[in-house]
Amino acid sequence: MKRLMSRLLAAALLLPLLAVPAQPATASTPFRNPLNPGADPTMTYFNGAYHLATTLGDRIGIWSSPTLAGLATVPERTVWRDPDPSRNKQVWAPSIHRFVRPEGPRWYIYYTASDGVDANHRNYVIESEGDDPRGPYHFKARIADDGEYAIDGEPFVHNGTMYFAWSGPGRGMGGPQQLYLRRMTSPWTTTGNRVALPADGGCHEVREGPTGLRGPGRLFLVYSTCDTGKPDYQLWMKSIADGADPLVLSNWRQHPGPVLARNDAAGVFGPGHNGFFRSPDDTQDWIVYHGKTTSVYTYEGRTTRAQPVTWNSDGTPNFGRPLALSATQAPPSGDPWASQEPGATRSYVSAEQRHHFDRAPDGMLTHWWWDPVDRTVRRDVWGGPIAGRPVGYPVGAEQHVFARTPDGRLRHWWWAPGGSVRQEDWGPGLAGDPTGMVTANGQKHVFGRAPDGRLAHWWAEPDGSVHRDTWTGGDVVGNPVAYAFGDEQHVFARGSDNSLRHWFWFPGIANNLPGLDDWGAVGRVHSDPTGFAFGDQQHVFYRTADGSVEHRFFDHGDWALRTDNWGGAVVGSPFAIRQGQTQQVFARGTDGALWRLVWRPGGSVTADRATAGATTDPVALAWRDETHVLARGADGTLVDWHWQPAGGAAPTSWGGQVAP
Structure with a gap:
């Protein structure tokens, strides 16, 4: 881990986005062989x-x-x-x-x-x-x-x-x-x-x-x-x-x-x-x-x-030696965004199906999924009631979802093929929406704002045992975002002074205690942050007071923190994904439109909008070569905006009702 020191903040410059480096770190979904039961691949x-x-x-x-x-x-x-x-x-x-x-x-x-x-x-x-x-x-x-x-x-x-x-x-x-x-x-x-x-x-x-x-x-x-x-x-x-x-x-x-x-x-x-x-x-x-x-x-x-x-x-x-089937491997460099970038979200891809979880008007945890085999949307209810917005991630063929209950407890639901949805209580102490990631050693991590403003952390070992600690400092407001960066864990949140706070943990860190540093931007962060790791860089986006999207990124290659502004006129909290080498940010516009801000290698940031807007903060996922954005539409149903490469999106209602 190359720790970002606060002294670097004085060197932060308003510069164009750096080119994506050639040797990315492993921030995508780990995998194990076999990939297929067949021969002669x-x-x-x-x-x-x-x-x-x-x-x-x-x-x-x-x-x-x-x-x-x-x-x-x-x-x-x-x-x-x-x-x-x-x-x-x-x-x-x-x-x-x-x-x-x-x-x-x-x-x-x-x-x-x-x-x-x-x-x-x-x-x-x-x-x-x-x-x-x-x-x-x-x-x-x-x-x-x-x-x-x-x-x-x-x-x-x-x-x-x-x-x-x-x-x-x-x-x-x-x-x-x-x-x-x-x-x-x-x-x-x-x-x-x-x-x-x-x-x-x-x-x-x-x-x-x-x-x-x-x-x-x-x-x-x-x-x-x-x-x-x-x-x-x-x-x-x-x-x-x-x-x-x-x-x-x-x-x-x-x-x-x-x-x-x-x-x-x-x-x-x-x-x-x-x-x-x-x-x-x-x-x-x-x-x-x-x-x-x-x-x-x-x-x-x-x-x-x-x-x-x-x-x-x-x-x-x-070619090395052939690896055991039990060996966990990092995926190929640039493996497209799955569930761990930017971490746990309301939407993800599992087994080629597109899944979304949200809170219904009656407070129940509701699940929509689109199946490419018959190209239909299905919907079921996993339980509840819940408060705020749920998040989840797939772990192999399993699906795991977390949400806050109305009395501030962290609730965990999971499903495995051939079984029914199960749930368990991970305990009290959650005041906002959870976030999290799966690490390469099989641990499931969840972070959230505690009632006293500190960062609460739960994790489950592969044997199912659940543990908890508090990552001190931060005075958090809103909801944090977390993602894995190789074998490191990174969490970003907005401080009470509207600054960007950064926690990190890596194997061998002193006293096994997470570190905390300040990415600056005091007075500039006016939304929940979003972000991802890509290559040897870490990227974070947030809405500023004037409604534009600001971008901070740290490059481990030259050990520098940089800032640029991607523009836009948005409300609420943006959502960023990486799709191949393309970086995209989606947000609700002040005019009711759904904004997309895009950066591609060798180019500058471009913006386009979908005229039919979202009424809740959007989340996005990459499915094959397609980009899909999901949020509550004007009629209260869940809407899937299939974004076109040339710009603009084709909305399709997935039905049901989503809480505002």
Whole structure:
């Protein structure tokens, strides 16, 4: 933790928003493997969502989620089922790629299929109708067909030219499976003679699943060896320098030994058949692969896992060792906003569903959710009565919601798949709306203003035990906002002098006591703060006395606190989210309109408005590549404003009644 000292405040300057740094901290939802129960995974990130495909046998399906953690619970979307019986069985190993064509960008899925006889496997490709990896698709071609068994084909680009790599029998001269290469003339055609690429592998029977990874000055071709049913199925690697011809065998370098292999201590066996994808902010490489939890020879139990790729000083990739399923990982850099940014809110995404919690006019805790499967809104009541506004966050497939009771107690509701809503009392001492976050160690944290103006803190351990302390100082008014920043906890609130107060805690802090510093802005903070962590920066927004939105942010890179004003004419408390690299603030306008203030990398802050305004303070969420803002409409119902990229929003009533 790099503590912000008050002496920095004298250096705070009115400057434009800094560019987002290239190495973000981990402030998004932690995840654990597996991501999917399937094998032979391929993954890409596009338009605000991860898109994953695995072997399904009779079809090609894609799972899409705005967060990596969400892939574990989202439904499959079937994108291709071939009616041709000569190629609609034993459908294996899809691989997703995007190429720009004269008619526009198109997605191509390369896969292996047969008529039910293994020896008749060939490589095929389907093409999307538009620029969406979720389809729809149409059949395009059989590709690189030499009249014999061929599987695991996919393209790579080197020196600006496309090549197709696949696995077939013979090692070019008889014997077990071998890798082959051929130049491509389009995403669905190849030309010239095939070239057999010799490849080491620690065993004799298989060389398959060749996948390209671009490194500094070189292309790395990572492939699987041994029988995938064996615990020793593993990844090996060859590489070629930029400028060298891949069809000249002597240009390839064989790297010794496996680059990803079984990890008995972690209970991971047979890691292989991988893909690569870039993090949402395009700063990290990640590997997706399948593995098993048994050393028994079997094709069953292979599940999809992901972990980051680092780069050695010599420019080679380092895949590390396959992680245990119990290992908690930070998500890819720039993983889109989920529930922990800016922390607990009334709206969040869970299992691809959009959820909102609010107080009804009769004081009951009411829950709305939108299901993408049937595209309908449902509503139920979780209990009550409550006072103020509730907040919540998902924890894996569970949903947790907190609210203040009329007598000032903190109440906790939670739901898990297959069960009913449960609740418990976390005790007295709450005078305002709660906020909170889930930390990487599985603790659930809740903060709120106590009756004496101090900051009250509750937390639950993974074993369910609830604890409480008070974070002293602050003289808080209104409602705080909290978020995680790596393994740190940060809370911001408005002081009685209308200043911005900041509490922080990190492992190893002196005496295990939270720190408190002053972010200044005395007399300027006239609303509850909102904010998030992004990259190596911490961002906080609030309404000033003149109704404009002010922004303070601390950059850990140069250790400076800065301030700028985003404009606007708003009332109430704003709400800020990060969506990819875009930062957005939403608030009610003094004229009844709903304002959106947006900053994108390389640009300045822009503003637009929706003419139909909210009658309560809005909250926003990112769902796939969409932005949704929810608040009470003029008729008292819950309204979802789907904000358009070019500006303006399309409102849809979710029904029910929300307390003013």
